[in-house]
Amino acid sequence: MMMNRKSVSIEAMVRKTFIFAALFSIIFGVFVGISFWAQQYFGHEESRARFAGIVLSVLLIVFAYGPIRRFLVNLTDRFLFQKKYGYQKLLRDASAGISQIKSLRHLANLVVHFMTMRVRVKTAVMMVKDERTERFRAVSMRGFQVNHNAKPCHVLAADDILIDYANSKHAPVSVGEINKRISGWKQVKDKNLVAEQIDKHLAIKNRMNELEAACFIPSFLGRELKSILFLGNKKSGDDFSDDDLNVLFTLAEESAIAIENARLYDEAVQKAEELEAINRQLQEAQSRLIKALDETEIANKQLRDTQVHLIHEQKMATLGRLASSVGHEVNNPLTILSMNVSRAILKYRRDPDLKVGDILDVFQKMEQNISRIKAVVNTLTGLLKRSQHGKYEPLSLKLILEETLPLVQFQTYLENLSGTEVEFNIPGNIPLIKGDLERLQEVFLNLFINAYHAMAGRKDRKITVTAHPDPNDSNFIVIEFSDNGCGMTDEVMKKAFSYGFTTKPSGKGSGIGLYMCRYIVELHGGEIRVRAKVNEGTTFVITLPIYREEPSSTSAQSSTT
Structure with a gap:
C-alpha cells in the first residue's frame, strides 16, 4: 500500500x-x-x-x-492539479488552527468541525486515550443524531479490535480497503487462514459500521497510539482515495504533539483546580480550627473562673459551718468562765479580806474552761496548718483521714450526728500518696459529711475506709470509702458528680460537693466513681497516684559518671 x-x-x-x-x-x-x-x-x-x-x-x-x-x-x-492544491491549503489551514489551541476539548471540537466543514464528511468522532484507564473515549463528535451521542461504542477498550488493528497497521484504514482485503483473502486457497482473516476483517468492518465510520485515522506519538479520528461517508458520495487518507494521516501525525500538549494542559489545569480546591478547604479548615481554638480558650477560661468560684463557695460554706461550730464550742466555756469571774468578783466585794483559797474552786473551774478554749484553738490551728497551695508532696493517707476527723466534728456539730463508728482499714505498708493536703482533706471532708447525712436516722451507723495497691497499675492505690446509709438509685448514681445536682432538701445542699471531689481527684491524676444499693449503703472508689521520689540532678550526674 x-x-x-x-x-x-x-x-x-x-x-x-x-x-x-x-x-x-x-x-x-x-x-x-x-x-x-x-x-x-x-x-x-x-x-x-x-x-x-x-x-x-x-x-x-x-x-x-x-x-x-x-x-x-x-x-x-x-x-x-486542483485536488493536490486543495489538500495543501487544507493542511496549512488545519495546522494554523491546531497550533493556537491549548485545551484538548477545544482542539477536538476544532478538528471535528474542520473535517465536517472542509473535508465535507457527514459524521466525525475524535477519540482520545485516557491515560488512567487506557480506554479511548469520544471527546468530540459531530453529525450524529441527538439520541446517538451516548452510544456505548464511543468508548473503546484497550483490547478493542480497532485499537489492535490500528497499532499493527500504523496507517489510516477505510471500509473500501477492508472490502478489498476481504475480496483478496477469498482468492487464497488455504481455507483455514482465509476464514480467520475474513472473520477478522468482517469484525473490523462491523465495528466501523457501529461507529458509522467510512474510515479512521490513527494518531501516533512515537509508537504509542494517542487518538483516533473516525470519519463518516463524504457528502459527495465518493469513496476516500489514497490521497485523501495520506493527507488526513499527515494531518493526524502533525497534530499528535498538539493533542498531547493539549491533554497535558488540561491535566495541569485540572490539577491546579484541585490544588486550589484543596487550598480553599485547608483555609476553611484552618479558619474553623482557629475559631474552635478561640472558643475552646474562652470555654477553658470560663471553666477556670467557674472552678475558682466553686472553690471559693465551697470554702466559704466550710468556713461558715466551721465558724458556727467553733463559736458554739468557744461560747460555752467562755460563758462559764465569765460566770466564774463574776462569782469571784462578787465574793471579793462582799469580803475584801477574802483569801485565794476561799475561791480556789472558782479558779479551778476557770482554768478548766480556759483549757477547753485552748484545746479548741489548738485544734483549729492544727487544722488550718496547710501545705503550700498547689504543692504536691508525699502524704500518709491514714494521717490525712485522722486529721480530717476533727474538722468533720466541727462541721457536723450542729447536726448532732455523733455516735457514728469510723473504721480505718489501712495497712501499715501502704505507700505514700502524692498530693495536696488541703485539697485532699476537702475531698474526704465532703465524703464524711455526705455519709453522715446518708445515715441520719439509723441506729447502727458505720463508715469504713480501706486502701490497697491498684492491681491494674502499680503507680496507684485504691481507696474505698463506704457507709451503711440509704444508698443511691441508678439514676442518682449517673448524676452524682454533676454540678448543682443534690438530693437534699432546698437550702440543705449546694450540689457542688461531689462535683468538687471529682475535680480535685482528677486534678491529682486520679479517678473517683461510685457504686451503691438502695437501703444498703454507698461506696466511693478513689484512685490516687503513689509518691515516687524523683532522682536529684546531683545523683543523676553521679550515676552517669
Missing part, C-alpha cells in the same frame, strides 16, 4: 514537472521572440538605438521571470 502511494506521488511530481517545463518554454519562447523582433527592428537604426533595444529586452526578461514563474506554479496547481 505504501509503495503504491509513493509511486502515485512520484508520478504526480513527474507530470507536474513536465507540464510546468512545457508552459515555461512556451512563455519564455514568446519573450525571446519579442526580443529577437526588437533587435531586428532596431537593427536598421543607429548603433545606440540597437544597444538600447538589447538592454530593454534583458531587463524585460530579468524582471518578468519571477512573476511568470509564480503564475505558472499557481496555474499548474490550481487547474492541472
Whole structure:
C-alpha cells in the first residue's frame, strides 16, 4: 500500500514537472521572440538605438521571470492539479488552527468541525486515550443524531479490535480497503487462514459500521497510539482515495504533539483546580480550627473562673459551718468562765479580806474552761496548718483521714450526728500518696459529711475506709470509702458528680460537693466513681497516684559518671 502511494506521488511530481517545463518554454519562447523582433527592428537604426533595444529586452526578461514563474506554479496547481492544491491549503489551514489551541476539548471540537466543514464528511468522532484507564473515549463528535451521542461504542477498550488493528497497521484504514482485503483473502486457497482473516476483517468492518465510520485515522506519538479520528461517508458520495487518507494521516501525525500538549494542559489545569480546591478547604479548615481554638480558650477560661468560684463557695460554706461550730464550742466555756469571774468578783466585794483559797474552786473551774478554749484553738490551728497551695508532696493517707476527723466534728456539730463508728482499714505498708493536703482533706471532708447525712436516722451507723495497691497499675492505690446509709438509685448514681445536682432538701445542699471531689481527684491524676444499693449503703472508689521520689540532678550526674 505504501509503495503504491509513493509511486502515485512520484508520478504526480513527474507530470507536474513536465507540464510546468512545457508552459515555461512556451512563455519564455514568446519573450525571446519579442526580443529577437526588437533587435531586428532596431537593427536598421543607429548603433545606440540597437544597444538600447538589447538592454530593454534583458531587463524585460530579468524582471518578468519571477512573476511568470509564480503564475505558472499557481496555474499548474490550481487547474492541472486542483485536488493536490486543495489538500495543501487544507493542511496549512488545519495546522494554523491546531497550533493556537491549548485545551484538548477545544482542539477536538476544532478538528471535528474542520473535517465536517472542509473535508465535507457527514459524521466525525475524535477519540482520545485516557491515560488512567487506557480506554479511548469520544471527546468530540459531530453529525450524529441527538439520541446517538451516548452510544456505548464511543468508548473503546484497550483490547478493542480497532485499537489492535490500528497499532499493527500504523496507517489510516477505510471500509473500501477492508472490502478489498476481504475480496483478496477469498482468492487464497488455504481455507483455514482465509476464514480467520475474513472473520477478522468482517469484525473490523462491523465495528466501523457501529461507529458509522467510512474510515479512521490513527494518531501516533512515537509508537504509542494517542487518538483516533473516525470519519463518516463524504457528502459527495465518493469513496476516500489514497490521497485523501495520506493527507488526513499527515494531518493526524502533525497534530499528535498538539493533542498531547493539549491533554497535558488540561491535566495541569485540572490539577491546579484541585490544588486550589484543596487550598480553599485547608483555609476553611484552618479558619474553623482557629475559631474552635478561640472558643475552646474562652470555654477553658470560663471553666477556670467557674472552678475558682466553686472553690471559693465551697470554702466559704466550710468556713461558715466551721465558724458556727467553733463559736458554739468557744461560747460555752467562755460563758462559764465569765460566770466564774463574776462569782469571784462578787465574793471579793462582799469580803475584801477574802483569801485565794476561799475561791480556789472558782479558779479551778476557770482554768478548766480556759483549757477547753485552748484545746479548741489548738485544734483549729492544727487544722488550718496547710501545705503550700498547689504543692504536691508525699502524704500518709491514714494521717490525712485522722486529721480530717476533727474538722468533720466541727462541721457536723450542729447536726448532732455523733455516735457514728469510723473504721480505718489501712495497712501499715501502704505507700505514700502524692498530693495536696488541703485539697485532699476537702475531698474526704465532703465524703464524711455526705455519709453522715446518708445515715441520719439509723441506729447502727458505720463508715469504713480501706486502701490497697491498684492491681491494674502499680503507680496507684485504691481507696474505698463506704457507709451503711440509704444508698443511691441508678439514676442518682449517673448524676452524682454533676454540678448543682443534690438530693437534699432546698437550702440543705449546694450540689457542688461531689462535683468538687471529682475535680480535685482528677486534678491529682486520679479517678473517683461510685457504686451503691438502695437501703444498703454507698461506696466511693478513689484512685490516687503513689509518691515516687524523683532522682536529684546531683545523683543523676553521679550515676552517669
